[in-house]
Each structure stands twice: as structure tokens, then as C-alpha cells.
Amino acid sequence: MLLANRYQIIRMLGEGGFGQTFLAEDIQMPSKRICVIKQLKPMATESAIYQVVQERFQREAAILERLGENHSQIPKLYAYFSHEGKFYLVQEWIEGETLEARVAQQGRLSEAEVRNILITLLPVLELIHNQGMIHRDIKPENIILRHLDRTPVLIDFGAVRETMGTVYNSRGNPTSSIVIGTPGYMPPEQAAGRPIPSSDLYSLGLTAIYLLTGRMPQTFDTDPQTGEILWQQSAPNLSPDFAAVLNQMVRSHPRDRFSSAAEVRSALESPLQATLPPAQPSEVHTAVIHSRPSTVSPDMPQNSDRTRLILAAVAGGGLLTDEIAAIAFR
Missing domain, CATH: 3.30.200.20 (Phosphorylase Kinase; domain 1)
Incomplete structure (x- = not known):
């Protein structure tokens, strides 16, 4: 063809x-x-x-x-x-292996390797956010270690896919939106159809935790009081300063995370001395109804399974006005 x-x-x-x-x-x-x-x-x-x-x-x-x-x-x-x-x-076309494939083939990464990946990728996110774009789907399979120099490359931006899935009324105004993301790697505000730059930081933090532990985010327990992810027992030898940075990246509420990629990079280059206090539970809640799995994503060079879900986003106890988000997940 x-x-x-x-x-x-x-x-x-x-x-x-x-x-x-x-x-x-x-x-x-x-x-x-x-x-x-x-x-x-x-x-x-x-x-x-x-x-x-x-x-x-x-x-x-x-x-x-x-x-x-x-x-x-x-x-x-x-x-x-x-x-x-x-x-x-x-x-x-980026020749290389995804971080997901790297873990599957060689096992968990060291703290030094993961720290280096973060420090290398954070300037990329800073550039993306400065252009007014949010990636929306950061996860191990969307980061490729390029064969040429072993540098991580960020692929599969979700903004164009969201454009394709937006439904408009006769006046050209959007009436419903597609929420692009992956269960486990996506924070609550993104699941509710309101991604912000720190949503990408959340996803990158959970990607780092996966690289360190070899465990998918959904497999971790959460604190019943705060809703925060309890992952550190799976990486007991991690330095306290690095664990503190990751914990702040994956806070459930945006106000408790780093506000920018530059802040995360600064924290990694100037290690924290104490673990940050737990955040309050997020005020964003979601109700998810599962449906049958869909076909492989069209937007990844590598094949992957995708789950399709329909989500009614509930914020502050009420449905989002005129918005029911049809969610296309990997």
C-alpha cells in the first residue's frame, strides 16, 4: 500500500x-x-x-x-x-527497547539508573509543558531507550488522540471528551477529564516506581486514611531522599505534588533531607464501569493491550456538566 x-x-x-x-x-x-x-x-x-x-x-x-x-x-x-x-x-522511527521491555528482560533497575532516567527526561517534560501541551500517557512502554545512545525518548503523545475523540455540538463546541491515559499511571484529576502538567509528573513518578520494583501501580495497597500509594516496602534499600521525591511526585492531590518538572529536577539534584508529610485525600473521585477489552492502540510503535472503559467523572459530589468522558485506555 x-x-x-x-x-x-x-x-x-x-x-x-x-x-x-x-x-x-x-x-x-x-x-x-x-x-x-x-x-x-x-x-x-x-x-x-x-x-x-x-x-x-x-x-x-x-x-x-x-x-x-x-x-x-x-x-x-x-x-x-x-x-x-x-x-x-x-x-x-525510534529504534530501541521500551522501559517495559527492559524490565521484562533484565529485571528491576537500580536507583542510580532510575534517577538518571528521571534527570534526563525532566527537561523534556519541561519543554512540553512550556509549549502548553500535556503528554497524558507517560508509562514504561511509552519511553524507549534508543539503541544509538541508550537515551530515553518519550513517545506517543495523547493530545492528538484526544482531538480525534472529542464530540462536538452543531455550534462546534465540545460536548464530551476522551480521556487519554492508562489505569494505575493516571492521577484522579486526569481521570476526571482535567489533566494538568503535574499529571505528567504523577505518571513519571509511578513509572520510576515500576522500574524500581517491577510491580504495576495497581498491585500496591493504598493508605486507607490518605489514599496514597504504599510502595516503599517493595524497594526497601532506596535512599530516603530519592523515596521522598518519588512520594511527592505521586501524591493523589495536585496541590501536594511538585508544581513543575524543574522543581522535581532541582529536588533530585539537591537531595531532600526528610520524608515529606502525607497529603490529604484527593477531592476528585471517579466511578469506573468496565467493558470488554479493545484492540491494540494505534499510536504505539510497539504492540500493547488496551482496556476500554466508560467513566462518569464525579467532582465534589456532582457530575461534570455536559461531560461524560469516554475513556480509551491502554
Whole structure:
């Protein structure tokens, strides 16, 4: 199959509710450059609404282009286009292994390794947040250790997928939203459809805990009084200062976390001397109704299982006005 008279499809990498992901060859480049093509299908098909989605897609693509050009740990965006009602992103193919695969093959990482990964990735998050974007789906399988230099690369941004899944009324205003994220790695405010920059810090903190313990976040108990995750018994030899930083990253309420990636990096480079006090329980609650598993995500070069859930977000005891979030999870 040939896309846009330029991209020769080599094989499919994944498929899901939002579309498909392909490994392709750019036949118009002298090097026959290998790339990843993400095909995205919007939920809205009406012509007037389609125009709104197209404009949002173009804005998000422009941000992805800037990010990839300004940081080597974000895949470059080579091109984007639309065809027959579908949208396409052409991105750099990152050769390497995901952190999930690294743990599966070689076991848990050392504190020094995990600390180095965090210090290396935090400037990437700082750049992303300064551009007004939130990643929304940070987890071990969305971080690739590049074969070339073993540097972690952050892939699979969720903002474009959210654009494809937003439902609009006849006036072009959004009436419901897709919440992008992964159970266990996603904080309460993100599950309620209100992600903020510190939501990414929460996800990165839980990614670090997974690397240190080899355990998925859902397997940990939580404090019945505070709702905080009780994970440190699975990493008993961790230094107190590093544990304190991770604990603050994964506080359930945003007000108790670090406010920026720069703050986390500063804390890691200037170790804390005492464990931070526990936070109050989050005021954001969610009710989740499970449904059948869906197909593989279209937005990952690696194959992965995904669970689809429908969530009614409840904040402060009341339903979010005019918003029922259909959640597409990995």
C-alpha cells in the first residue's frame, strides 16, 4: 500500500479504536528513510464539525513539530496530511527497547539508573509543558531507550488522540471528551477529564516506581486514611531522599505534588533531607464501569493491550456538566 504517493507501507504496527499505526518507507527520500505513520480516525464525521477537528489537528501537529525540532528525546514530525476523512502523522522511527521491555528482560533497575532516567527526561517534560501541551500517557512502554545512545525518548503523545475523540455540538463546541491515559499511571484529576502538567509528573513518578520494583501501580495497597500509594516496602534499600521525591511526585492531590518538572529536577539534584508529610485525600473521585477489552492502540510503535472503559467523572459530589468522558485506555 502506498500513502500520499510517497510512503510505502512495510507492515502494520498496531490497530485500535482511533486508527492504525504503520511502519513505512519514504520512497521520495534518497535514503528511503524508515518512518512511523499514525492514521487517526475522528469520531465526528459531519462536514462542519470535521473542519473544527481538522483545525485542532493542525494546531497539535504544529506543536509536535516544534517539540521534535527542539529536543532529540522527542520523535521528529516529518509530515502530516489528511485523506478520505482520516488524518495522518509521519514521525521518526525510534529504534530501541521500551522501559517495559527492559524490565521484562533484565529485571528491576537500580536507583542510580532510575534517577538518571528521571534527570534526563525532566527537561523534556519541561519543554512540553512550556509549549502548553500535556503528554497524558507517560508509562514504561511509552519511553524507549534508543539503541544509538541508550537515551530515553518519550513517545506517543495523547493530545492528538484526544482531538480525534472529542464530540462536538452543531455550534462546534465540545460536548464530551476522551480521556487519554492508562489505569494505575493516571492521577484522579486526569481521570476526571482535567489533566494538568503535574499529571505528567504523577505518571513519571509511578513509572520510576515500576522500574524500581517491577510491580504495576495497581498491585500496591493504598493508605486507607490518605489514599496514597504504599510502595516503599517493595524497594526497601532506596535512599530516603530519592523515596521522598518519588512520594511527592505521586501524591493523589495536585496541590501536594511538585508544581513543575524543574522543581522535581532541582529536588533530585539537591537531595531532600526528610520524608515529606502525607497529603490529604484527593477531592476528585471517579466511578469506573468496565467493558470488554479493545484492540491494540494505534499510536504505539510497539504492540500493547488496551482496556476500554466508560467513566462518569464525579467532582465534589456532582457530575461534570455536559461531560461524560469516554475513556480509551491502554
